[in-house]
Amino acid sequence: MVDTLVNVGFGALVLTFLTSLYGVGAALYAYFKKQNRWLDSARNAMMLSFPLLTIAASMIVILLVQNHFEVGYVAQVTSRSMPNYLKVTALWGGQPGSLVFWSWLMSIFATAIALRDWKRDREFLPWVIVVVLVTLAFFLLLGIFFENPFRRLWLTPGGSVETLFLRPAGATLYVPADGQGLNPLLRHPGMIIHPPMQYLGFVSFVIPYAFAMAALITGRTDARWIKITRKWTLWAWLFLSMGLVLGMRWAYDVLGWGGYWGWDPVENAALMPWLAATPFLHSVMIQEKRGQLKRWNMFLVILTYDLMIFGTFLVRSGVLSSVHSFAQSAIGPLFFAFIAITFVASIYLLSRRWGELHTETRMSSWLSREGFFLINNLLFIGILVVVFVGVIYPIMTEALGFVGDIFPSMRATFTGQKVTVGPSYYERATGPLWAGLLFVMGVCPLAAWGSSTWKSLGKNLWRPAAFSVVLPVVLIVTGMRNWLAILAFWLVALVGAVTLYEFYKGAAARSRRSGTNFFVELWNLVARNRRRYGGYMIHFGIILMALGVVGIEMFQTETQKTVELGESISLGDYSITYDSLAEFDTADNRNVSRAVVSVFKDGDKVDELYPRRDYFYESRQQMTIPGLRSTMEDDFYIILVDWQPISTQRATFKIFHNPLVNWLWIGSFILIAGTLVAAWPEREVEKMPLVAKDRRASVRT
């Protein structure tokens, strides 16, 4: 049975790899020889990747669910005590499986793009196929030759256990009694959905990149590639954003340090493509509306694609642990080479078309929508540079150790020691840039395309600005003297007021004109201008998220103390009393130490929380699960740090008070809803008359 599963799965992987290579060859042949039949064949090859990879992924899932521990990957990521849904998610719980999962998601997008109507854009098709299938083939190459999930465990005559696909001479199949089980940290619902979202964000960005490359190669460098990929880009951005938010929630619930973002290199690897994709989303509007920034948009899409591969490289190559483990790993150098080749090739293609990508209209004023978009781009790229330097620097200091070895006089500078770049660096360096972005987000929607005057901008701005001042005034009157926080709250209020005012203005005007209900007109307004108002919804979501960030970053308080049973710890208006602690084993092979803690606010008991520490016998890992009391106003977050075993007379708790943090999660829901509104597919047929009209106009011009 296991032989069949392994052979079918591996066979499907190899077949997909071969069909991908064939598809690349057929598409190139079709392009150069002008053979449409070959192009259709290449397209079919691209569509074949989905069923084939579905077979490969299904085989892994069956092996995982049926506990075939003789397969190395299964023994590594599952155990008998794990529920079936966790065994399924173990598909992306380790490196070999996640490479297949990544490829499978890529094949979904490859098939979806192959199935679109290509009549109007057939010249793009060969190069889109080439880019998508080369990317897919690269990941399959890693999965087949270096991280094969179908390798089995063999007991050699020498007594050692080896993980190989083919049976070594004289070896017998080795079947462990149980597997090691999935890393406990990955058993959280957020972490179950987080990787698929992150991967979806990554793979979906291959599509805009593929069209951009097709545009550069074919010379069709107008805004058509942007119009085709607009929705793809939005969906990709949505998945990237959801991946980040789920990762944040996971960190908050599981890592037990009271925060949501630790500027960890793995987090940063996921953030970097988002930091390039977000300005891209904005600046493509300038190209569509004004015919400007064509080169910059090309650069941004190349940057996003390569940062996406770079992020996967950082997480998968072992380079974050040590440069030496990267050098020893087989896939690290391959990833590095792939990034280098794609980046250099893309920049070369861009340079070839540099002259054709000239701007079509003049930039007339800084006080224009495009002027503010440019500042937005600068700020985003500024943050990206900080994050990139912060991630790369520790790797660099370690890698440059050889300079000190060669030139002993420079050993003091090039020590070869890895350094740490912690959250304080990132927060200090990016804080002003985030604040700048908030301000631009507030003013930009009020500026007109082309140019605005101070007067017109002021006329649009004064009402929301006046309204936004109320919040800081109230804060000052109520005794707040943290001026940085007051400034941050004012920015949040300003952008919130501008965004809501935009909705109000549009709906009120429509309501006055038609005489219908305001809320009906609000609905119609959003429904008929989904891109614009979806964007404003995203802005509003970000504002609420910013409120949560300001709350936790500027007003978080914490304390840690060891108390006897019945004793209390105070923190601000809150206090807790240690009531009891129990230690017990569970059916899924955990030992749980669970404290019972009463929570009081202003002297009244408001809750009972159960912070606990789980010890997983199979993986010999522990996990800290906080006790959490969540309200719109704040979170009260308790961690069980330590306790006196057996008597449980004494325990140490760390408690955090996180004001406003829930707005971070609420805002993320609104962000998702807004992106869905903006990205929901429209029938292109509806736009056809407009396109035809545009073309006629351009012909007349």
Place this chain on the structure above:
Amino acid sequence: MRKQKRWIVLLVVVLLAGLIFTAGAFAQDDGPRPTPSDDEVNAIARNMYCPVCENIPLDVCGTQACIQWRQQIKDLLEEGWTEQQIYDYFEELYGERVLAEPPRRGLNWLIYILPPAAFVAGAIVLYRGFRNWQKPIEEMEDAAVESEAGKDEYVSRLEEELKNRQ
């Protein structure tokens, strides 16, 4: 007279030395320092990382080694060490990586200079680019005509067809 002066100087030196020694003795006689609280320990541990537990600040890391480090910080605080002395001590033993931020010296300056320099450079490029974009459109059209030569067959054919339709 000179002898008298010498005696006076000697007396002053002895008195000062005595004062310093007695002050030291009094300082030591302050009695044991109060045991530092967990919060005081964590305030320092927050800015440190142990070399084994990657990317987990010392104040929240649950491994045995990190618990021992926190205890060591507590002991050092109890002995009267300052925060900076504790950072220096751990850095000397385990290297720069124990600090949450690279110390501002040598190659480390790169990380503090590069991002602001890149931002300023970006702002300058943007400003110059903007001024360039504000040039009269005719100049840009000239540039566009120059690049026509680089256009491929498809674009030329398309434009030809569009002209014919007119």
